[in-house]
Amino acid sequence: MSELIMSLTWGTLYYATPLTLAAMGGVLSEKAGVVNIALEGFILSGAFAGVCAADVTSKYGVIISGLVGILAAIMIGAVLGFLHAFLTQKTRMDHVVSGLGINLLASGATQYLYLHEYPQGLSVTGIPRWMFLVAALVLPFAVQLLLVRTHWGLKLRAVGESREGASMAGVSALPVRFAAVTLSGVLAALGGAYLSLADDHNFSTDVSAGKGYIALAAVIFGKWNPLGAAGGALFFGFFYALQTELQIRHISAHFLGISWTNSFLLDMLPYIMTIVALTSVIGKAVPPADLGKEEATD
Amino acid sequence: MTTHTSRPAIRMSNITRTFPGVVANSSVNLSVAAGSFHAVIGENGAGKSTLLNILFGKYQPDSGTIEIDGDDVTGKLHQPADSIRRGVGLVSQHYSLIPALSILDNLMLGSKSTTPVLSPRAATARAKSLLGDLGIAGIDLRSRAGALSIAAQQKVEIVKALYRDARILLLDEPTAALAPQEADALFQLLAKLKSRGTTIVFVTHKLREVMENSDTVTVLRNGKNAGDFITGATNTDELLAAMLGSRGTLQGTVDSIPVQSENPVPILELQSLCVQNARGVQVVRDIDLLVKRGEIVGIAGVDGSGQNELAEAIVGTLRAASGRILMAGSQMTMQSVAERMRRGIAYIPADRHRSAIVPSFNIAETYLLGHETDRNWGGGAVINWTTAHKRAGEMLQKYDVRGSSRGSVVRLGSLSGGNQQKVIAARALESAPQIIVACQPTRGLDVAATKFIHDALRKAAHEGLGVLLFSLDLDEIFEMSDRIAVMYNGAIAGVLARGEATVARVGLLMTGGMA
CATH class of the missing domain: 3.40.50.300 (P-loop containing nucleotide triphosphate hydrolases)
Known part of the structure; x- marks a missing residue:
């Protein structure tokens, strides 16, 4: 039994790691007023760019290739994050449309490049998981401090609540939002790098499998608070871990007349819990007031 | 100095x-x-x-x-x-x-700083010394700015500038x-x-x-x-x-003597009405109020004293938590907005952009809203656009709506505020109402458009309708009302007949004092 608890605990932490990284990106972006369903695309692109770069540089040794992989993920995340900021803030595209576009682009591009460049598949040495785990444990506190204790964090919260009010206080929203959304791309892409470099050591199409959306759900679940969002990530991570344990151990569970041992049903568990969690919390959650609002025209 | x-x-x-x-x-x-x-x-x-x-x-x-x-x-x-x-x-x-954000956050936001880290302690000290200097008391720097009264927010804005x-x-x-x-x-x-x-x-x-x-x-x-x-x-x-x-002469012609009612039949009666807002906070408390035929009752009060919720409860967009609303003596408390409109409630909402118009609708479409089933307006299962536009055209003439050179196909959003308000007033007045609930009907309008709306409301009262006028503008309240009810903190602080109302008394009631 204690062995089951141990493996559930570690499983929860490991599953929560990419969710937490992406969720912190989500908090930064949404607190600044930019809806970010593009997290999914950031994760997928980060996963692919990381593993690609690590593969190309694998001849230089494990450490170099790992670092280059991380760096590549950071860069693609920054580029896509900047793109999302540009589309929503400069061209004033609807935030959801922009995010959807980035997700479709990421999905199509990674699939094409992967199948085209690696028809035989690929495998890398990668990076130990604990490194990401440490980052995921520290990051929520760092983001919380950033938001509450720094001038930049105050500006970020202000432009998310009221772009107009912030401007009247002498703070322009654009630089803050660009930085926040770019950073969100970086963090979510790191979550993706975890999936490919630390978890799987390879890439498979659609490896993100909705984790960006679940990270966003964790943000809402945590009421846009970094620590709350991390809690949400742990909550959803637990159900991923539970689902895996149940499948591995062939633990049969009959509930509501359904045999929940069926692996298809078990696969759904984290997603079902997402819906359950959101419907029970969403009525009470108050998003930043200017979230997703279009820039006022003079 | x-x-x-x-x-x-x-x-x-x-x-x-x-x-x-x-x-x-x-x-x-x-x-x-x-x-x-x-x-x-x-x-x-x-x-x-x-x-x-x-x-x-x-x-x-x-x-x-x-x-x-x-x-x-x-x-x-x-x-x-x-x-x-x-x-x-x-x-x-x-x-x-x-x-x-908290008041302190609002003060610190965008202020000059040499370090990236906030120093709330120094900011608190500075803010307190400013507040003390100016003799402003009773402001908790940690409370949310949104929780302040309008007057307190304004003081904080001044402090923010001085900060x-x-x-x-x-x-x-x-x-x-x-x-x-x-x-x-x-x-x-x-x-x-x-x-x-x-x-x-x-x-x-x-x-x-x-x-x-x-x-x-x-x-x-x-x-x-x-x-x-x-x-x-x-x-x-x-x-x-x-x-x-x-x-300049226009001001002198404004008829500032309200029509006195001679036929005191109650048309709208509120009994111990309580209303909660969306968050479950009781924002209207135990209101008893009577509006008679031919009477304009003005509701004065500082912004946010419960006027909006009271109006919405009467119109039916908010449900009463308890108490009764009677229309011409019979219950209306649980009826839907549509039923109330059929029974003769007409509504001019305070925020015309949010609650009264669809900017992309043209004038004929605007008039059809709420009259979708009324054949006189071109409504019915299949809309008769000829009738709708003809009727809308008549309305434009009658209510002197300008800026619609192309007649009733002009989009509402392209009209000026005054003309939009005339369209809304016309829709309310022409729906054969018993009572008009007018909220801030002249906010943002120029002198001429204001006079037009005031005259239309007076005329309605003269024809025996009841008018309930919510306004933040005391001048308007005094100019129009036969009786003035003052709201404070969700309750009626006092009802004054026209003769006994002075700015000082009303002002005192508005701020929670006794008159």
């Missing part, structure tokens, strides 16, 4: 600013001596706010020059931050504190939403600031405030200068003439 020096703190010359289709400022000049209290007055749409916003860097002028403290800053004010840095602070008409070392304080219609006593307190505060050398520019259309407080006055009319005056050397009539120009 300096009070009057001739050195101008502000000199704006030949400022022109156009918006699509509107020239808001046309070669406007404004010169304000350092340390003086300068009033800028004019009707709605005269360009006062635009001028202030240009000085604050929110809008950029198309042409013209700006000097602050003798420095040429033309073309250097790209955003409010640029003006703030030069010592200009603005208390805008739409309060700009961020409601979700950034503002030497020039701009105020845009700061007394619009204040009770008379709160306004007096504001002027005392401003006088204190002036005595310390702060230059004050004050935008208003209330002449009494100008005469009592200002040193100098600039009058704007239709986006142009209409005269500069020294307050001590002018009078209300002269200022009014400058404000209204050739239409």
Whole structure:
């Protein structure tokens, strides 16, 4: 039994790691007023760019290739994050449309490049998981401090609540939002790098499998608070871990007349819990007031 | 301390600013001596706010020059931050504190800093010393800005400007939403600031405030200068003439004697009505009120005293938590909005952009809303557009809606505020109502459109309808009402007959005092 608890605990932490990284990106972006369903695309692109770069540089040794992989993920995340900021803030595209576009682009591009460049598949040495785990444990506190204790964090919260009010206080929203959304791309892409470099050591199409959306759900679940969002990530991570344990151990569970041992049903568990969690919390959650609002025209 | 020096703190010359289709400022000049209290007055749409916003860097002028403290800053004010840095602070008409943030956060936001880390302790000390200096009590720096009353928010806005070392304080219609006593307190505060050398520019259309407080006055009319005056050397009539120009006579023709009701049959009766808002907070408490046929009942009160919720409960968009609403003696408490409309409730909502119009609808479509099944308006299972447009065309004539050269196919969004309001008023008045619930029906309208709406409401009362008039504008309440009910904190603080109501008594009731 204690062995089951141990493996559930570690499983929860490991599953929560990419969710937490992406969720912190989500908090930064949404607190600044930019809806970010593009997290999914950031994760997928980060996963692919990381593993690609690590593969190309694998001849230089494990450490170099790992670092280059991380760096590549950071860069693609920054580029896509900047793109999302540009589309929503400069061209004033609807935030959801922009995010959807980035997700479709990421999905199509990674699939094409992967199948085209690696028809035989690929495998890398990668990076130990604990490194990401440490980052995921520290990051929520760092983001919380950033938001509450720094001038930049105050500006970020202000432009998310009221772009107009912030401007009247002498703070322009654009630089803050660009930085926040770019950073969100970086963090979510790191979550993706975890999936490919630390978890799987390879890439498979659609490896993100909705984790960006679940990270966003964790943000809402945590009421846009970094620590709350991390809690949400742990909550959803637990159900991923539970689902895996149940499948591995062939633990049969009959509930509501359904045999929940069926692996298809078990696969759904984290997603079902997402819906359950959101419907029970969403009525009470108050998003930043200017979230997703279009820039006022003079 | 300096009070009057001739050195101008502000000199704006030949400022022109156009918006699509509107020239808001046309070669406007404004010169304000350092340390003086300068009033800028004019009707709605005269360009006062635009001028202030240009000085604050929110809008950029198309042409013209700006000097602050003798420095040429033309073309250097790209955003409010640029003006703030030069010592200009603005208390805008739409309060700009961020409601979700604490007052302290609002003060610290965008203030000068040398380190990236916030220092709340130092900020608290500085804020407290400012508050103490100005004699402002009872403000908890940790509470959310959104939880403050309008008057308190305004004080915080002033403190916010001073927190950034503002030497020039701009105020845009700061007394619009204040009770008379709160306004007096504001002027005392401003006088204190002036005595310390702060230059004050004050935008208003209330002449009494100008005469009592200002040193100098600039009058704007239709986006142009209409005269500069020294307050001590002018009078209300002269200022009014400058404000209204050739239409100066219009003010005198306003019929300020309300029609007295002779037929006191109750049409609307509220019994112990309580209403909760969306968050479950009780915002209307135990209201008993009677509106009789042929009577205009004015509801006065400081903004946010429960007026909106009371109106919505009567119209049916909010459900009463308890109590009863009777229409012509029979229950209406649980009926839907549509049923209430059928029984004769007509509604002119306070926020016309949010609740009264669909900007992309044309005039005929606007009239059909709420009359979708009424054949007289072209409604029914299949819409008769010929009838709808014909009827809408008649309405345009009857209610003198201008700016619709193409008739009833013009989109509502392209009409001016005054004309939009006429369309809404027409829809309410022409639906054969028993009672009209009019909320802020003349907010943002010019003198002529205001008079039109007032006349229409008086006429309705004269024809035996009941009128319930919610307004934040005490002048309007006094001009229109047969009886005045004052709301404070969700309850009726008192009902005064026209004869016994004075500004002082109503003002006292508005702020929770006993009259």
